[in-house]
Amino acid sequence: MSLAADRAYERIRAGILSGEFAPASRLREEELVRVCGVSRTPVREALGRLAAEDYVIVTRNQGAQVKTWSDADMADLFELRALLEGHAAARAAQFIDSAGLQLLKGNVQEMEAVFRSPASNEQKTETFLRLNGQLHEAIWKAAGSERLENLLGRLIEQALVVRTAHQFTMDRIAQSHQHHRDLVEAMANRDPLWAEAVMRGHIRAALVFVRQHANATSP
Amino acid sequence: MSLAADRAYERIRAGILSGEFAPASRLREEELVRVCGVSRTPVREALGRLAAEDYVIVTRNQGAQVKTWSDADMADLFELRALLEGHAAARAAQFIDSAGLQLLKGNVQEMEAVFRSPASNEQKTETFLRLNGQLHEAIWKAAGSERLENLLGRLIEQALVVRTAHQFTMDRIAQSHQHHRDLVEAMANRDPLWAEAVMRGHIRAALVFVRQHANATSP
DNA sequence: GCGCTCGATATTGTATGCAATTTGATCTCG
């Protein structure tokens, strides 16, 4: 919202996403004052917003701590994503105009180019994730429901907490890329059921990937 | 969260739901200080929460105003409700235990009793709405997804802003009651698809009712 | 009369001080 509060919000959120503030660690207001360079009032406002977005948990008189994510939480989150993003995809397939469709096609072509380019895998991953985010957001917008768009924005941001911890393989990117091409084809054919089915599968695959990686690294 | 902030939150929310604070009216902090009996700090915290829950809109340096609901917003909201509550019903049909099922059956029997009682229509409506809320919440809980439960809680509370403005007819209550009985029957048969279908229909019927009433009263 | 600028007033944003509560280290007693 306001300048100082925004600054605190961005700074704390970045700290959580980067791992600077570890899951389950307590966030003391005075410490955040030092880190953010603003007073306690905007820090508290930022913590309130972060709590509303499920980044932190605030307990009365006991301050804030970074939220931890159990496997069940993850499954929950991705099931909701599959439901809501599937719905968004179906609506988008119905309502998208030719300009929006061109946008999606262009996005997929960019991905294609990146995928075939001689860049390093790390660079490819970075670019791919950016384009991926843009594609999904374009689909939410095309669905034409502001409320749905907001809801998805929040849920996906939550999933980011986990995502950034993972290294993507080229196989995984290729799979995801194919899903995107299918999605755009479904939209071009104005086929809501197809679009929804593809999107649901896309999200389920993402969950499985996250899970496999979690199992591989946790012990 | 904290005591004073909670008090402010409840008071302002009640004011919005009761119509004391009209849609689109501006909420000045000093005025809320007088009304709530706490200082500006907890008032601002309460406004932040209300903004996160879509009761109000806060613009930087321009304060808060009560959110207005267009027809498109309503349609949006109910479509999301249908999707999410349908999903919750399906999950509940899969996972509910016999104790939970007994709870639902008891609730429906209570409704039956109220429906046949000699109370005034107004009393019946009041009791019915309370039992209706309990039934829906029980179903969300039975779905076993905390995130889904939270999401639905917020969405339904938003729908309440509109609901309280309407007078229910006995026909409408009878229709709704039949839906509830179908729902419980579907759950008793562990039929997720049936439960989901009934719930979706239930929500769509609610939207149509709200719309009809809105059209009847707006001019 | 109409639109614009300007400034007094009202309102929101931020910092800070004090009160209330929690924390956790130390001491006591079984």
Added chain:
DNA sequence: CGAGATCAAATTGCATACAATATCGAGCGC
């Protein structure tokens, strides 16, 4: 030695003062 009581330090909750910004009407030029 361990469980519980106790109290100082740390931390959060609330109120208030001050700074920054927006609002809105009066005055001015056209």
